[in-house]
Amino acid sequence: MVLNELGRGITSALASMANAMVIDEAALDECLKEICKALLQSDVNVKLVAAMRSNVKKRVNVEELAAGLNKRKIIEKAVFDEICAMLDGGGDGDEKKAAAKDGASGSYGVRKGKPHVVMFVGLQGSGKTTTCTKYAYWHKKKGWKPALVCADTFRAGAFDQLKQNATKAQIPFYGSYEETDPAVIAQQGVELFRREGRDLIIVDTSGRHKQEAALFEEMRQVAEAVKPDLAVFVMDGSIGQAAFDQAKAFKESVEVGAVIVTKLDGHAKGGGALSAVAATKSPVIFYGTGRGHQEVFMLLEAYKHYAKYATQALKAANIPKNLKGGKGGDAPLNARHMQQTMQRMAGALPPQLLRQMGGPSGLAQLMKSMEQMGGGGMMPGGGGGGGGGKGRK
Ligand SMILES: Nc1nc2c(ncn2[C@@H]2O[C@H](COP(=O)(O)OP(=O)(O)OP(=O)(O)O)[C@@H](O)[C@H]2O)c(=O)[nH]1
Missing domain, CATH: 1.20.120.140 (SRP54, nucleotide-binding domain)
Incomplete structure (x- = not known):
C-alpha cells in the first residue's frame, strides 16, 4: 500500500x-x-x-x-x-464527535447506549454503498444492532445493491422501488428502525458532485429529514488533489464529521485523504481495502x-x-x-x-x-522503519 x-x-x-x-x-x-x-x-x-x-x-x-x-x-x-x-483535522471539541471511549465498543462519533443515525455522503462511485455495509458489519461484530436505509433514488440498481450487500451481511435494510423522494425514504427508514430498537441506523445517499447544485440541495433535505448524529464523507483513495474542493463543498452543505477513504487496496496514493481532512476538519476513521463486507479490518488499518x-x-x-x-x-x-x-x-x-x-x-x-498481526511494525526497530537506527546520538 x-x-x-x-x-x-x-x-x-x-x-x-x-x-x-x-x-x-x-x-x-x-x-x-x-x-x-x-x-x-x-x-x-x-x-x-x-x-x-x-x-x-x-x-x-x-x-x-x-x-x-x-x-x-x-x-x-x-x-x-x-x-x-x-x-x-484538529476537531472542534464537539461532544457528539468525541471519540468512543472504548475503542472496542464503537467507532469514532458513535457510542454505545444511545441510538445513532449516520449518513454517508460522497461523490459518485466513491464506495458509499459498499462502505455502509462494511461499517454496519464492523459494528454488528461489536454487538451493535445496525440497519441500512437506501436513500439513493438516483442510481438505478442502488437499492438492489444495498439489499444484496445487507442480505449477505445479515443486516436489516429499508428502501423503496416506488418512492422517488430520498428524504421521504430516509425518514421512513429511520423511523421504522428506531421503532424496532436499532441503535445504529445508516443512511446511504446518492453520489453527487459539487457542480450539481440540485443534488446538493437534495442531500441537505435528506439530512434535514433524518438529522444525522454523524455525516461521513466517503472518498475514493485515488481522487488525489480534487479531494479538497469536493470535501469542502460537502462540508458546506452537511455537517461532515468524519472521513472514510476507500479502495486503498488498489494503486491509490491516499494522500488526498489528508486534503479531505483539512477541508472538513474531520478525522479519517476507517480505510476500505476491498469489495466484500467482511473486509472490515478498516479500523485496524x-x-x-x-x-x-x-x-x-x-x-x-x-x-x-x-x-x-x-x-x-x-x-x-x-x-x-x-x-x-x-x-x-x-x-x-x-x-x-x-x-x-x-x-x-x-x-x-x-x-x-x-x-x-505479526508485523512488529508498531514496535520501534521492529521492521517497517528505515535505517535500523544504528549510530544514533
Ligand atoms: N477494490 C475496492 N473496490 C471498492 C472498495 N469500495 C468500493 N469498491 C467498488 O467500487 C465500486 C463503487 O462502489 P459503490 O459502493 O457502488 O459506490 P457508491 O459511492 O455507492 O456509488 P454511487 O451510489 O453510484 O455514488 C463498486 O464496484 C465497489 O465494489 C474498496 O475499498 N476496494
Whole structure:
C-alpha cells in the first residue's frame, strides 16, 4: 500500500537527520525536504505540505535551542505533531464527535447506549454503498444492532445493491422501488428502525458532485429529514488533489464529521485523504481495502496507519528501540514494563490522537493487535522503519 511507502519515507528522513554529525538548520532543512517529497509523492496537497513545513520551522529554531537539549527529539516531536494535525483535522471539541471511549465498543462519533443515525455522503462511485455495509458489519461484530436505509433514488440498481450487500451481511435494510423522494425514504427508514430498537441506523445517499447544485440541495433535505448524529464523507483513495474542493463543498452543505477513504487496496496514493481532512476538519476513521463486507479490518488499518506515527511517539518519548526485556534483550516484556511503556507512549501522543485510538486502553489493544498481526511494525526497530537506527546520538 502506498501509505506504507509514505511511512517509510518519513521514517527514513528522520533517521538520516538523526544520523547527521551536527543537527543544525541545514540538517533540519534537508530532513523537511525529504518529508515534503514523500508527502507530495503520496498526493498530499502542496499547500498542506508547505503549511506543515512552515509550522515545524516556526516551532523549532535549531540555532536558538539551548545546548544540552536533545534537538533530534524536539524536531521529531514537532514533525510528529504536525503530521498528526494533518490526520485528525484538529476537531472542534464537539461532544457528539468525541471519540468512543472504548475503542472496542464503537467507532469514532458513535457510542454505545444511545441510538445513532449516520449518513454517508460522497461523490459518485466513491464506495458509499459498499462502505455502509462494511461499517454496519464492523459494528454488528461489536454487538451493535445496525440497519441500512437506501436513500439513493438516483442510481438505478442502488437499492438492489444495498439489499444484496445487507442480505449477505445479515443486516436489516429499508428502501423503496416506488418512492422517488430520498428524504421521504430516509425518514421512513429511520423511523421504522428506531421503532424496532436499532441503535445504529445508516443512511446511504446518492453520489453527487459539487457542480450539481440540485443534488446538493437534495442531500441537505435528506439530512434535514433524518438529522444525522454523524455525516461521513466517503472518498475514493485515488481522487488525489480534487479531494479538497469536493470535501469542502460537502462540508458546506452537511455537517461532515468524519472521513472514510476507500479502495486503498488498489494503486491509490491516499494522500488526498489528508486534503479531505483539512477541508472538513474531520478525522479519517476507517480505510476500505476491498469489495466484500467482511473486509472490515478498516479500523485496524486506520490504527496501523496511526501506528506509523505512534512509532515516532515512541522514539520521541525515548522508549528503547527494542521493547524486549531480559539481559540479552530477547525475553518477552513483563506486564509491568509493558504498562510503563504504554504510559510513556500515551504521554507522548497528542491528546486528540490518543482519544481517537480509544485512550490508553485502546492504545494497549492496538499494540496487542499489531503484535498478533505479526508485523512488529508498531514496535520501534521492529521492521517497517528505515535505517535500523544504528549510530544514533
Ligand atoms: N477494490 C475496492 N473496490 C471498492 C472498495 N469500495 C468500493 N469498491 C467498488 O467500487 C465500486 C463503487 O462502489 P459503490 O459502493 O457502488 O459506490 P457508491 O459511492 O455507492 O456509488 P454511487 O451510489 O453510484 O455514488 C463498486 O464496484 C465497489 O465494489 C474498496 O475499498 N476496494
